[in-house]
Amino acid sequence: MSAQIFSIANQKGGTGKTTLSMNFAAGLAQRGKVLLIDADPQGSAGQWSSLASDDKPFPVSVISIGGNLAREAKRFASDYDYVVIDCPPTLETGVMQMAMQVSDKVLIPVLPSPVDLWASIRIIEAIEQVKIQNRGLQPYIVVNQLEPRSALSKAMKEALHEFDIPALGEGIRRRAAYRNAAVDGVSVFCMGKRGEAAADEINNIIEELL
Numbered sequence: 001m002s003a004q005i006f007s008i009a010n011q012k013g014g015t016g017k018t019t020l021s022m023n024f025a026a027g028l029a030q031r032g033k034v035l036l037i038d039a040d041p042q043g044s045a046g047q048w049s050s051l052a053s054d055d056k057p058f059p060v061s062v063i064s065i066g067g068n069l070a071r072e073a074k075r076f077a078s079d080y081d082y083v084v085i086d087c088p089p090t091l092e093t094g095v096m097q098m099a100m101q102v103s104d105k106v107l108i109p110v111l112p113s114p115v116d117l118w119a120s121i122r123i124i125e126a127i128e129q130v131k132i133q134n135r136g137l138q139p140y141i142v143v144n145q146l147e148p149r150s151a152l153s154k155a156m157k158e159a160l161h162e163f164d165i166p167a168l169g170e171g172i173r174r175r176a177a178y179r180n181a182a183v184d185g186v187s188v189f190c191m192g193k194r195g196e197a198a199a200d201e202i203n204n205i206i207e208e209l210l
């Protein structure tokens with residue numbers, strides 16, 4: 001058995017990498033055994049899971065790896081069904097590239113404005129480089145923090161079209177549930193009614209990918 005490996009990456013901070021990593025991993029945990037690798041030296045994913053209470057443990061093993069990510073990810077791949085790598089917000093250290101090198105798919109959360117999308121252009125170039133060796137790598141954009149009730153703007157749609165990387169489903173809306181999940185060290189999947197809409201959109205993303 002070898003896990004399917006997903007990187008969550010963008011060299012910009014604050015686009016929702018950790019939020020997507022944690023909730024995506026928790027959603028995958030309803031389908032198999034999941035390892036989340038926190039490859040960001042800021043350690044947000046590790047902190048998040050450490051906030052979980054004993055009666056609501058986070059359903060995913062979270063480890064942080066700074067060193068040889070590629071070797072470690074491959075070593076763990078035989079023990080899990082899915083591995084999710086929360087990447088650091090930089091291309092300078094090579095960690096993000098290493099994560100993408102061992103991944104089947106890379107999800108790129110972006111904020112819903114063309115300006116933010118264009119700010120992610122460098123990761124697209126990095127993906128092209130990684131693909132020279134990891135030819136099967138499939139990139140996807142996940143538009144995050146969509147305003148409630150407003151659809152993607154025409155400008156954003158046009159910019160997405162130019163990027164030539166598929167955008168997953170309807171994206172992710174800006175919801176208090178995501179913020180609250182981080183505060184309590186849980187995922188939106190165990191927040192009952194309050195997390196239901198968020199859990200549905202994460203599930204849609206998972207179903208589109210698997």
Ligand SMILES: Nc1ncnc2c1ncn2[C@@H]1O[C@H](COP(=O)(O)OP(=O)(O)O)[C@@H](O)[C@H]1O
Binds near residue numbers: 014018173
């Ligand atoms: N869909 C969302 N709805 C509401 N808040 C969000 C959403 N996605 C991210 N956030 C918030 O935005 C901030 C940045 O998100 P985070 O996941 O830490 O980004 P990154 O890991 O890319 O730096 C956090 O405070 C997080 O709670």
Ligand SMILES: [Mg+2]
Binds near residue numbers: 017018019040044
């Ligand atoms: Mg983060």
